[in-house]
Every structure is written in structure tokens, then in C-alpha cells.
Amino acid sequence: MYNRMHQKNTSERIMVAESEIKCVSNNKSFGGYQKVYEHFSNALQCTMKFGIYIPPSEQEDEKFPVLFYLSGLTCTEQNVITKAGFQKYAAQYKIIVVAPDTSPRNCNIPGENDTWNIGTGASMYVNATQEPWNKHYQMYTYITEELFQLIQNNFPVIKDKISITGHSMGGHGALLCSLLNPGKFKSVSALAPACNISNSPTLLPGLKTLIGEDKEILEKWDPTFLVKYYDGPEMQILIHVGTDDEFLKEDLLIDNFVKAANECKDNKIKIEFHLEEGHGHSYYFVSTFIEEHFKFHSSKLSS
Ligand SMILES: N[C@@H](CCC(=O)N[C@@H](CSC=O)C(=O)NCC(=O)O)C(=O)O
Numbered sequence: 001m002y003n004r005m006h007q008k009n010t011s012e013r014i015m016v017a018e019s020e021i022k023c024v025s026n027n028k029s030f031g032g033y034q035k036v037y038e039h040f041s042n043a044l045q046c047t048m049k050f051g052i053y054i055p056p057s058e059q060e061d062e063k064f065p066v067l068f069y070l071s072g073l074t075c076t077e078q079n080v081i082t083k084a085g086f087q088k089y090a091a092q093y094k095i096i097v098v099a100p101d102t103s104p105r106n107c108n109i110p111g112e113n114d115t116w117n118i119g120t121g122a123s124m125y126v127n128a129t130q131e132p133w134n135k136h137y138q139m140y141t142y143i144t145e146e147l148f149q150l151i152q153n154n155f156p157v158i159k160d161k162i163s164i165t166g167h168s169m170g171g172h173g174a175l176l177c178s179l180l181n182p183g184k185f186k187s188v189s190a191l192a193p194a195c196n197i198s199n200s201p202t203l204l205p206g207l208k209t210l211i212g213e214d215k216e217i218l219e220k221w222d223p224t225f226l227v228k229y230y231d232g233p234e235m236q237i238l239i240h241v242g243t244d245d246e247f248l249k250e251d252l253l254i255d256n257f258v259k260a261a262n263e264c265k266d267n268k269i270k271i272e273f274h275l276e277e278g279h280g281h282s283y284y285f286v287s288t289f290i291e292e293h294f295k296f297h298s299s300k301l302s303s
Helices: 078-083 087-092 139-154 169-179 204-211 215-220 223-229 248-252 254-261 283-301
Strands: 013-015 020-029 032-041 046-054 064-070 096-100 157-166 188-191 235-242 269-276
Touching: 032 078, 032 087, 032 139, 046 078, 046 139, 064 139, 064 169, 064 283, 078 283, 087 096, 087 283, 096 139, 139 157, 139 169, 157 169, 157 283, 169 188, 169 223, 169 235, 188 283, 204 215, 215 223, 223 254, 235 248, 235 254, 235 283, 254 269, 269 283
Parallel strands: 064 096, 064 157, 157 188, 188 235, 235 269
Antiparallel strands: 013 020, 020 032, 032 046, 046 096
């Protein structure tokens, strides 16, 4: 099956236990292939797309570590694969990069497309409990179980070498998935992450829509609350953010996360924080520092 991954045509269909995945685009890039697949998600009960970059291989059946990249509000799988310029580093460090979409789509939920920070493109990477969102908005399960397994079942993956990163709401997602699953990810990093979602004026409306208003429940999905009680293996977290990031002061609340991480017992959380002069929130910032994140993850994935 691995060899089929490098076929030039895009009509390949790969049968998996859960559902068929279909390659809908395939572009050669830095010796590897940037592909986009489409499949029906059982967790989300809708059709989803994900990007996957397969690095160049030197021998048949070569397997690679994996980096999940979670994107932010308004994104699809396309933003990072067309704007971040990561393929050069994924090829250099021989890492598969998985770029999921940011939410279920076309679920016919009233209001799903009304605003940029609620519903479509705004899953907050949580499992919704509120009707009617809960039938489809199970993005935490999609990322940490369904897609996590699908990638291992269908691509040349080294199964215990999987890391996670993300930008903005996706940075929140990367911190959330790693803190709730101690040891599942070899490393975690984030670019301009939303660290304290239950206090973020921009992200809280989308979160409340999905899981309600109960403060205790909101905090269960908030990395700044979770990190205090983290009791897994020691975790080093690389974070970059720009001084001119429009969301820095009111929405990202990175200082709250760092303060809470310092309260974690046995000092298990070590944060390498970079405040970058003059940078904003966009993919011009992401593409500037993405190489640092590949270097960081490569050092952990190869250990
Ligand atoms: N309000 C604007 C800005 C939206 C925006 O900046 N989205 C960021 C993520 S914000 C938190 O997750 C982003 O990644 N945009 C995609 C891109 O390609 O820049 C709007 O409505 O667009």
C-alpha cells in the first residue's frame, strides 16, 4: 500500500476499516508529495478532507514519524499546506505532516455559517454536548482517535512517533490533545496559541455554543486549567508569538498558561517561549518560524 501512496494519479482509492479514503489532489513538492484526501468520518457524521505530506523515501517501505498540524479559526486543510511553506522542512527532516480541516462542514445546523468564530471552521477541537451540534461536532475524538488511527492504518507511519502542533485555535487544540493524552504525542508546540479559551472573548462564544455555559465544563477543555493538574511524562512545549499579534493581549492569554504550568507538580511542564518583535498573527508569522518547530519536533521524534 505504501508504494501506492506515491502514484501520480489522484484517482487512487484506499479502503479502510472505517470508510474509503479518496485522494483528491496530489502535488510533488521537495521530492515528496503533498496530497489531500477525502473520507466519511464516523465521529463527525460528515465528509472531511485532510492534507498529508509524504516525504521523499530512500528505500521501499520506509516509514516516517508524524506531525499533526491543527489550524485556526476560518481555516480549511488548505491554509497551512499553501501558506506555511513547511514542505521543505518536512522533506528535510523526513516527517509526515497531517493537516486536518478545522471542523465538520455542511451539516445543515442552523447558524453553522453565520459568524467566523462559531460553527464551521470553529470546532475548538472539543466534543460538543449541546443539541444539535453534538451529532457532528466531535472534533476532539476525530483528531485523537479516528484520524489518528486512520493515518496509522493507511500511511507509512512509525506508530509511536507522533507529535502535534498548531496555530491559534489550532495551538489550543495541540495543547488540549497533548495534555488530555499524556504520552500519546512525543512532543507538542504551538504558534500564537489560544491558551485560555474559557477567558478568550473571541473563542469563548464558539466554545459555549458547543458545550454550554457551565464553568466547570468549560474549564475541562481549557489548557490553562488542565496544565495545573497534568501528571504525565515531562513535557517540553515550544511556543512562538509575535509582539504585534492582534489577539495577543485579549485572546491568546499565554501568560496565564505559563503561570499555570509553573504550578504543575514536579515541574513537569517546561515551556520554551519566544516573543518575536514586530510579528503579527498571520501565516507570514507562521511561515517565518515553522522551521524552528520542525527542528524541535525532529529532535524529539528522532530520540
Ligand atoms: N477575523 C478575520 C481573521 C481570522 C484569522 O486571523 N484567522 C486566523 C486564525 S485566528 C484563531 O484561530 C487564520 O489562521 N486565518 C487563516 C489565514 O490563512 O490567515 C477573518 O474573519 O478572517
